[in-house]
Amino acid sequence: MATWVFTEATAGGPGEPALEVLSKAASGGEAVAVYLGEASADDLAVLGAHGASTVYNLTGGGDLPAAAAAAGLADLVEREAPGAVLFAQTYTSRDVAGRLAARIDRPVIANAVDVAIDDGCTVTSEIFGGTQLVRTAFTGPGPHLVLVRPKSFSADERGGTVNRVEEYPLPDAGHAGSPQVVDTTVEQAEGPQLGSAKVIISGGRGLGSAEAYSLIESAAEPLKAATGATRAIVDAGWVPYAKQVGQTGKTVKPEVYIACGISGAMQHMVGMKDSKRIVAVNKDPEAPIFSVADLGIVGDVHQVLPKLAEALRSRS
Numbered sequence: 001m002a003t004w005v006f007t008e009a010t011a012g013g014p015g016e017p018a019l020e021v022l023s024k025a026a027s028g029g030e031a032v033a034v035y036l037g038e039a040s041a042d043d044l045a046v047l048g049a050h051g052a053s054t055v056y057n058l059t060g061g062g063d064l065p066a067a068a069a070a071a072g073l074a075d076l077v078e079r080e081a082p083g084a085v086l087f088a089q090t091y092t093s094r095d096v097a098g099r100l101a102a103r104i105d106r107p108v109i110a111n112a113v114d115v116a117i118d119d120g121c122t123v124t125s126e127i128f129g130g131t132q133l134v135r136t137a138f139t140g141p142g143p144h145l146v147l148v149r150p151k152s153f154s155a156d157e158r159g160g161t162v163n164r165v166e167e168y169p170l171p172d173a174g175h176a177g178s179p180q181v182v183d184t185t186v187e188q189a190e191g192p193q194l195g196s197a198k199v200i201i202s203g204g205r206g207l208g209s210a211e212a213y214s215l216i217e218s219a220a221e222p223l224k225a226a227t228g229a230t231r232a233i234v235d236a237g238w239v240p241y242a243k244q245v246g247q248t249g250k251t252v253k254p255e256v257y258i259a260c261g262i263s264g265a266m267q268h269m270v271g272m273k274d275s276k277r278i279v280a281v282n283k284d285p286e287a288p289i290f291s292v293a294d295l296g297i298v299g300d301v302h303q304v305l306p307k308l309a310e311a312l313r314s315r316s
C-alpha cells in the first residue's frame, strides 16, 4: 500500500521538510506526494527525484488553504485508501493534519522522529525534551496519520521521476474555509539561515543584555554562521522569534552548534541536541548544556566571545 506525503509549495518549490519525509517514505516502498499549490514541471521533477511516483496536485484553496486542503485530501483518501499519510510538522501541515483527522475520524500522532511502515505503522517520538524515546503503533484501521519533526530524515534525491499526475481542484470547505489573510509581514532574512547553515552560534540569557547579542553576531561573521537564541531572550524582546531554537522554535542539525550563555533547558536542547558537534560556553561548570557538549568552555561569554571572534578573524 502506498504511503502518501503531504507536501506544500513554497516560494522555492516543494518545502524541504516535506521532501525529507517523502525521501523517507520512498525508502520503504511506493511513495505518493499530495502537493498543495500549482505544480510546475520543475516542482514535479523535484518530487520525482525525492521518490514520488504519483502526484496528486491540490489546486485552489485561496490564501489560507488548510481547510480546503483537508477536505480535498479526505475525498482522495476515501477514494484511494492509502496506508498512511505523513506530514512534515510545519504550520500549514499541522493545520491540515488536524482537520483531516477530524474529517476521517482517525488519530494523528505528532512529533515523530522516525516512522516504520510495514504491515502496520509504528512511530517513534521523543518525550521529556528528547531524553526518552517512545514507540507507538497504530492498532486501528488506516490511513495512519503522522506528523514528523523537521530534520528527522535527510532529503535525499533518489533519481526517480513522477509517472502520474492528477490535478485535484480543492472543494469549497464552507464556513471552515472562509477566513482570509488581511495583511502579511515578511521578516527580512539576511545572511546564513538556521535551517541550512553548517554552523550556528546561539545566545542565551547569560549574555546579560540585548546589546550583548552583538557578541554572537561578531563571532558568527567569520564563521559564516547563522545566529540563534533561546526562548528566554526571545521572550525578553532581545531578538526576534525567528531565531528561537527548541521545542517551540526551530529544530536544527548543523555541523557545529555553539551555545553561549545557555543553561541547557530540555526545551532548548530538544531543538539542537542532534547537531554533529556541540560547543558550550557557560560560566557555571554544572550547567546542563555541558552534558551534551563535545567541547565545553567554562568562562564568561563577555570575555570568551570577543577572543573567539578575534582568533577566527585572524585566521580568515
Ligand SMILES: Cc1cc2nc3c(=O)[nH]c(=O)nc-3n(C[C@H](O)[C@H](O)[C@H](O)COP(=O)(O)OP(=O)(O)OC[C@H]3O[C@@H](n4cnc5c(N)ncnc54)[C@H](O)[C@@H]3O)c2cc1C
Pocket: 203, 204, 205, 206, 207, 229, 230, 231, 232, 233, 244, 245, 246, 247, 248, 249, 250, 260, 261, 262, 263, 264, 265, 266, 267, 268, 271, 281, 282, 283, 284, 287, 299, 300, 301, 302
Ligand atoms: C512549553 C515550553 C516551551 C519552551 N520552548 C523553548 C524553546 O523552544 N527554546 C528555548 O530555548 N526554551 C524554551 N523554553 C524555555 C526553557 O525552559 C528555558 O527557560 C530557556 O531555554 C532558558 O534560556 P537560557 O538558557 O537563555 O536562560 P537561563 O536558563 O537563565 O540560562 C542562562 C545561562 O547563562 C549562564 N550565564 C550567566 N551569565 C553568564 C556569563 N556572563 N557567561 C557565560 N554564561 C553565563 C548561566 O550559568 C545559565 O546557565 C520553553 C519552556 C516551556 C515551558
